[in-house]
Amino acid sequence: MAREAFIMEKTETLKDGTKVTIRNLTVEDLDRLMSFYRSLPEEDIKYLRVDVTNKNIVKQRIEFAKAGDIFRIIALKGDSIIADGALELTTEEWRRHQGELRVIVAEEFRRKGVGMIIMRELYFLAMEKKVEKVVAKMMKPQIAARTICMTLGFHEELVIPDYVKDQTGNFQDLIIMTCDIQELWKELDQFYMDSDWERCR
Numbered sequence: 001m002a003r004e005a006f007i008m009e010k011t012e013t014l015k016d017g018t019k020v021t022i023r024n025l026t027v028e029d030l031d032r033l034m035s036f037y038r039s040l041p042e043e044d045i046k047y048l049r050v051d052v053t054n055k056n057i058v059k060q061r062i063e064f065a066k067a068g069d070i071f072r073i074i075a076l077k078g079d080s081i082i083a084d085g086a087l088e089l090t091t092e093e094w095r096r097h098q099g100e101l102r103v104i105v106a107e108e109f110r111r112k113g114v115g116m117i118i119m120r121e122l123y124f125l126a127m128e129k130k131v132e133k134v135v136a137k138m139m140k141p142q143i144a145a146r147t148i149c150m151t152l153g154f155h156e157e158l159v160i161p162d163y164v165k166d167q168t169g170n171f172q173d174l175i176i177m178t179c180d181i182q183e184l185w186k187e188l189d190q191f192y193m194d195s196d197w198e199r200c201r
């Protein structure tokens with residue numbers, strides 16, 4: 001069942017002063033999204049769950065998101081996408097209270113706060129959708145993803161050895177992290193309170 005959810009388009013300032021636009025991803029963004037994915041380091045692409053260099057797959061995923069319970073947002077600098085985030089809900093009754101978060105940031109914009117901005121927007125969407133528990137899944141080598149999740153209060157619940165295959169066909173351990181939605185807000189709020197960057201904005 002399609003359940004529309006939109007964030008208001010907004011402008012945010014990164015730690016280095018760069019202005020970025022945050023908005024929903026639409027089907028019209030396909031070419032921009034392909035350029036963004038093509039610019040990612042091979043090492044990152046390798047650990048993504050689908051082959052994002054394949055335009056048909058990327059297109060299908062945007063269309064699927066439009067029709068389903070996946071909400072996708074992007075950050076843009078000018079006309080270029082610099083980050084992509086998603087909140088994925090499930091139709092399974094027993095996991096109806098869960099929402100999976102995903103985020104990926106262009107290499108040259110990392111450690112400037114884009115990841116946190118996207119996480120905060122996904123949090124607002126998750127609240128709107130009455131999510132109680134947020135989940136993040138990653139392959140073991142995705143250290144930055146694990147670190148940002150730990151910063152946000154996620155706990156490592158499970159490591160399943162050799163459970164998934166990366167894009168080169170090698171088995172990888174899957175890490176599942178979870179966090180209560182209230183805990184996530186506490187950590188997000190704390191992060192912004194502690195941040196000189198936020199105080200200077």
Ligand SMILES: CC(C)(COP(=O)(O)OP(=O)(O)OC[C@H]1O[C@@H](n2cnc3c(N)ncnc32)[C@H](O)[C@@H]1OP(=O)(O)O)[C@@H](O)C(=O)NCCC(=O)NCCS
Pocket residue numbers: 044101102103104105106109110111112113114115116117136137138142143144145146147148151
């Ligand atoms: C994980 C990722 C999204 C983080 O995005 P980002 O914009 O660099 O994150 P932020 O600048 O908002 O970082 C917020 C905090 O997370 C932590 N963090 C983020 N990246 C980190 C890293 N490489 N090492 C250590 N801590 C890190 C820090 O506490 C950081 O705060 P600080 O910079 O004030 O110390 C980005 O590194 C990325 O796209 N990685 C590759 C793709 C990926 O693994 N995606 C996750 C799949 S679920």
